Amino acid sequence: MPRVLRLSSLPEWPHPFDAAAELDWSDPAISRRLLAEHLDQSHDGASRRETEVDRHVRRLRRLLPDPPAAVLDAGCGPGLYAVRLAELGYRVDGVDVGPAVIRHARGRARRAGVAGSARFRVADLRSLPVSPRYDAILLIYYILENLPRRSQVAALRRLGRLLRPGGRLIAELRLRPDQLPGRISAWEVASSSLLGDGRQLLLSDSVYDRARNLFILREIAVFEGGEVAVQQTTSRLTAYREVPGLFAAAGLRVARTHDGWTPHPGSPLCDSLLVVAEATSGPSGRRAAAPRPRPSG
Ligand SMILES: C[S@@+](CC[C@H](N)C(=O)[O-])C[C@H]1O[C@@H](n2cnc3c(N)ncnc32)[C@H](O)[C@@H]1O
Structure with missing residues (x-):
């Protein structure tokens, strides 16, 4: 499961291949949630349509x-x-x-x-x-x-x-990267995400490090109880x-x-x-x- 963390430990700029935050594809709960994304015919997020x-x-x-x-x-x-x-x-x-x-x-x-x-x-x-x-x-x-x-x-x-x-x-x-270089941030209120089920404020940002050709897509969930969880995927292009x-x-x-x-x-x-x-x-x-x-x- 994504680790619940203190806001103070959340880096403002994500670290590439950060073991504490990088998406664990092998985690059974993540894999179950990802499967729904793979099969979702409204987007090409995890697999193509x-x-x-x-x-x-x-x-x-x-x-x-x-x-x-x-x-x-x-x-x-x-x-x-x-x-x-x-x-x-x-x-x-x-x-x-x-x-x-x-x-x-x-x-x-x-x-x-x-x-x-x-x-x-x-x-x-x-x-x-x-x-x-x-x-x-x-x-x-x-x-x-x-x-x-x-x-x-x-x-x-x-x-x-x-x-x-x-x-x-x-x-x-x-x-x-599949988004413009630079920093892009967005938020939504969601009922579930890769980070867990339940009402949550889902924040996402993506950063591109041109010098190292690294693209990091990050999601931060703030759940109703106040818990904070993070996951990111780093891509070395x-x-x-x-x-x-x-x-x-x-x-x-x-x-x-x-x-x-x-x-x-x-x-x-x-x-x-x-x-x-x-x-x-x-x-x-x-x-x-x-x-x-x-x-x-
Ligand atoms: C973006 S999906 C693409 C899945 C599939 N190739 C497709 O196009 O439908 C990436 C897949 O790679 C798997 N994956 C990531 N790292 C892996 C590894 N080290 N060994 C085996 N599978 C891995 C993930 O679990 C995930 O299912």
């Missing part, structure tokens, strides 16, 4: 090897992508730290009749065992951003080891010029980048990129076979 996911899956079908390739959806949330891919014939493993989203993903796979080919488990993508291995790994909706740079490299390196020779990692990367180096540091080679979910090439002007990267060597140090590029881009 279903129509958007459908569009993305059509795009992924062009970027992935053909079914029945083995795919790992790392940070799969409620399995919106994984179950659709299993319906297309892929063998998909979904991992996420959130227990409620994984329970939902399993139920979703059962209802879709693909429980045998879409399997889900609670696991941290930073500490997955090096087997089984996959033809493709997905990091969808800004999974890497929630880690400091050094942990991003470590996570990518670990995931890269799970790729079969010729396999590819497809990662969505955010290049700029990636400048376009950093992209090849980030993946190279993890033993991966960027094969191409796209402007978000479009087929157009990525550029420094994009808000987000879909990066297609390949392992530069197999687990024994052998050079990986180069994948055949798809003409469609």
